[in-house]
Amino acid sequence: MLKSLLQFIAIFMICFMFSPNFSYTEETADTSSFIRSHTSGGVNIRLRDEYWSTFERQGTPTDNSYNFFLIRARAFVDFKFDNLMFHVMGQGVKAFDLPNDSPFGPGGLYFGASGNDTGPGNFQIGEAFISYKDPGGVYLKGGRIPIRDGAEVLYKDAKKLNWVIKKRLAERLIGTWDWTNIGRRFDGGTAGYSNDSIDVNLFGSYVTFGGFDFDDGLWKDLDDVVIGGGSLTLKKDFILPNTQFKIFNYYYYDDRNPAIARAGDDIKINTIGANIAGAYEVGSGELDLLLWIAFQFGDFGDLDQQAFAFIGEVGYQFLNVPLNPWLRLGFAYASGDDDPNDGDNGTFFNMVPTNHKWYGSMDANAFSNLADAYFQLFLKLHCKVGLSVDGHLFWLASDDEVWIGGSGPFNNSVFGYAFRNPIEGNNIEKDLGGEIDVAMTFNALDFLTFYIGYSHFFGSDGVEVVFDKEDQMDWFYTQATIHFNVGK
Numbered sequence: 220m221l222k223s224l225l226q227f228i229a230i231f232m233i234c235f236m237f238s239p240n241f242s243y244t245e246e247t248a249d250t251s252s253f254i255r256s257h258t259s260g261g262v263n264i265r266l267r268d269e270y271w272s273t274f275e276r277q278g279t280p281t282d283n284s285y286n287f288f289l290i291r292a293r294a295f296v297d298f299k300f301d302n303l304m305f306h307v308m309g310q311g312v313k314a315f316d317l318p319n320d321s322p323f324g325p326g327g328l329y330f331g332a333s334g335n336d337t338g339p340g341n342f343q344i345g346e347a348f349i350s351y352k353d354p355g356g357v358y359l360k361g362g363r364i365p366i367r368d369g370a371e372v373l374y375k376d377a378k379k380l381n382w383v384i385k386k387r388l389a390e391r392l393i394g395t396w397d398w399t400n401i402g403r404r405f406d407g408g409t410a411g412y413s414n415d416s417i418d419v420n421l422f423g424s425y426v427t428f429g430g431f432d433f434d435d436g437l438w439k440d441l442d443d444v445v446i447g448g449g450s451l452t453l454k455k456d457f458i459l460p461n462t463q464f465k466i467f468n469y470y471y472y473d474d475r476n477p478a479i480a481r482a483g484d485d486i487k488i489n490t491i492g493a494n495i496a497g498a499y500e501v502g503s504g505e506l507d508l509l510l511w512i513a514f515q516f517g518d519f520g521d522l523d524q525q526a527f528a529f530i531g532e533v534g535y536q537f538l539n540v541p542l543n544p545w546l547r548l549g550f551a552y553a554s555g556d557d558d559p560n561d562g563d564n565g566t567f568f569n570m571v572p573t574n575h576k577w578y579g580s581m582d583a584n585a586f587s588n589l590a591d592a593y594f595q596l597f598l599k600l601h602c603k604v605g606l607s608v609d610g611h612l613f614w615l616a617s618d619d620e621v622w623i624g625g626s627g628p629f630n631n632s633v634f635g636y637a638f639r640n641p642i643e644g645n646n647i648e649k650d651l652g653g654e655i656d657v658a659m660t661f662n663a664l665d666f667l668t669f670y671i672g673y674s675h676f677f678g679s680d681g682v683e684v685v686f687d688k689e690d691q692m693d694w695f696y697t698q699a700t701i702h703f704n705v706g707k
Contacts, residue, residue, distance in 0.1 A: 259706030260296040265289075267698040273323035274678065274686035276642065283689055285318035285326050289400045293345060297706075304350045312400050312433060313340035323692070325399070325431065325582070332431040332630055339433035345404060361408035363437075364424070367573075368393040368469065369494065371420045372413070372452045379498035379536075380461055383507050386576070387532060388496055391511065391586070392469055393446060394573030396429065396626055401436035403429035403571065403629070405446070416457045423447035426571055430629030442631050445472040446571065448490075455497075462497035471570050477634040482520020488568050489517045507534045507547070515568060522564035528553040528586065534595070545597040551578065555588030555617030566620050569636065571627035579611050579654040581674050581694050585636055587623040588616045603662045613651035615681060621647060622681060645684035652679035652690075670698040 267289045275283040295308035314329055317337045321327035333339035348362030370389035373381050396403040407424020424447070425440040448469035455463050467490075474485040492513030499506045511530040518524060534547030553567035569586045578584040578591050593611040600606055615622060621638050628635030641647055658672035676682075678690030 254298070255706075257300050258296065258298050259704065260294065261702065261704035262292070262294045264292045264701040265698065266700075267696060269325070270693075270695045271321070271324045271326060272691075272693040273321065273689070274676075274682060274692055275322045275689040276686050277688045279322060279688075281320045281322035282318065283322050285316075285321050285324075287317050287326055287329070288315040289313070290315075291400050295346070302352050302354070304352075306346060306348055306350065307344070308346040309342065310345045310402075310437075311340070311342050312436075314338060314400065314433065323686070324694075328431040329400070329433070332633075333433035336433070341433050341436070343401070343437040345402065345437055356412050356414045357410075358413065359408070359410050363404050363406055363427070364409065365395045366393050366405045366409070366422060366424065366446075367395060368450075368467065369465070371411070371450060371465075372418045372454060372463065374455060377455060377461060377498065379505050379507055380455060380463065380496060383496045383498060383509055384463070387509050388494060388511065390573035390576060391530075392490060392513075392570040392572050394571065394576075396571075396573045396575075398573065398575040399430045401429045401432060401629075403427060403627075404437060406440055416454055418452040418454065419449070420452070421449040426628065428630050430626065432630045435630060441475065441628055443472070443474045444571075444628055446470065459497070461499055462495065464493070464495055466493045467491070469570065471568065473628070475628070475631055475634075477628075477632065479520065481634045481638075482522070484520040485518065486520060486568075487518045488515055488524050488570075490515050490568075490570070501535070503539045504535055504537045507536075508532065509549075513567075519564040519566075519568065521562075523562055524568065525563045526554045526565050526567040528567045536597075543597075543599040545595075547595040547597075549591075549593050549595075551586065551589070551591040551593075552616060553586045553589045555615060555620035557617045557619050559619055565617070566623070569625075569627065571635075574626040579613070579674070579676070580609065580656040580658075580672070581654060581676055581692060582626070583624055583654070583676060583692070584613060584651075585623045585625045587636065588620040589623070590614050590616050600659075605660045607656075607658050607660075609654075609656040611654045611656075613653065613681075615647070615649040615651065618647045618649045622651065622685060639685045641684040642687055645687075648680035648684050650679040651681040652677045666701055666703045668700045668702075670696075670700075672696050672698075 270286045273283045290313045293310040298305040315338050317330040318326040346363050348364045350360040352358045367389045404427045405424035409422040411420040426444040427437050428439050429436040450467040453464040455461050469490045471488045478486050490513050494511040497508050509532040513528050515524050515526040530551045532549035536545035554565050556565040566588050575582055591613055596608045598606045621640050625636035654676045656674045661669040674694045676692040682690040
């Protein structure tokens with residue numbers, strides 16, 4: 220019943236917005252004109268083809284080479300009146316040729332989470348919320364909402380700082396996971412207060428199905444997976460020029476059967492942390508930096524959670540030389556459990572993030588029991604063409620904890636993180652190897668963008684003890700997005 224009602228509301232609003240302008244009476248004409256003057260919307264269509272050649276184990280009836288195609292079309296409508304906004308976004312999703320016997324990678328995850336269907340598709344309500352922003356600084360939002368931790372504050376006059384916040388800070392622990400075809404959203408609300416100097420934000424919500432699940436993704440909430448917390452942001456220029464400071468506290472609760480099976484009881488974890496993001500004019504270019512640290516307490520099932528993580532990044536872009544080269548270096552560390560026989564869990568828990576942005580584009584790693592030393596290079600080949608190269612070296616933070624992958628729960632059948640144990644007779648090895656990611660972006664038209672990318676994972680001892688048949692992995696993709704907005 221709820222699914223049918225939400226479908227009807229979304230389709231009605233979208234059709235009304237794009238329908239021809241007509242009226243039966245002067246009164247209805249005035250009403251129609253009023254609605255249209257306060258209504259805006261848009262469409263985003265994404266087409267992506269992916270080829271994978273993945274890790275594989277001996278003696279398994281699998282095919283580690285596969286290709287599949289994904290389509291996602293989103294349409295949204297916003298109605299704004301004074302300080303209120305009503306927002307609805309629906310999406311249609313479809314996959315073609317998903318593999319039914321893949322040993323690794325997203326192909327098998329889509330297939331298994333979508334009823335073992337090689338061509339699943341669905342219509343889903345991605346977002347539906349009401350927001351209020353008072354001129355005095357109070358703001359509220361409730362319904363089906365996106366939550367991106369770290370991105371609570373952006374600026375109209377700080378392009379480089381906004382890039383650091385959106386691309387290198389936001390969604391480390393809580394994110395919309397939109398690289399997958401379904402994405403993730405949250406049923407709950409946020410509230411806060413903001414002025415020229417500070418922003419105080421509070422939130423609480425259930426987590427939806429999503430990610431790889433075509434059948435139920437974004438239609439249902441996960442059974443008792445709850446997040447909540449808040450942050451205090453000291454805005455740029457309040458303490459230092461063009462530098463933002465933030466402290467945060469996030470809570471994660473999960474008592475689904477897969478969580479209890481993994482941890483022995485409910486998971487109740489509190490994450491306390493702080494971060495700094497900045498961008499500065501230095502010499503003939505721009506310097507940027509990011510520092511992030513977090514500590515975890517609570518219960519990982521039967522064990523006491525005691526874990527920590529930190530991230531440091533620095534970059535410099537040359538503005539007055541050809542190609543405007545921008546080189547960035549970073550190191551990310553998430554603790555692993557160093558004593559499996561005591562009563563503590565020292566493995567950092569990654570919550571519900573968007574990991575595709577961070578620890579290699581092939582999504583082989585979660586931010587748990589991981590050390591990642593990396594670089595990024597961005598080149599502006601043309602006003603419409605950009606090139607990026609990312610390189611990573613991975614190793615386990617502790618060789619008493621296994622290699623972990625995933626980006627959090629996406630249905631009630633799986634925990635959301637894979638703990639990759641060595642095959643029988645092998646011990647855990649810390650050196651996972653490295654990854655190189657190369658991607659090119661071509662802005663062909665204002666509404667049309669093409670992407671092409673290639674990645675290779677150079678598996679080392681830590682991968683070989685888990686995947687003894689094939690410890691190398693390749694990924695190639697092409698993507699096109701069509702996007703346009705109408706109205707205000």
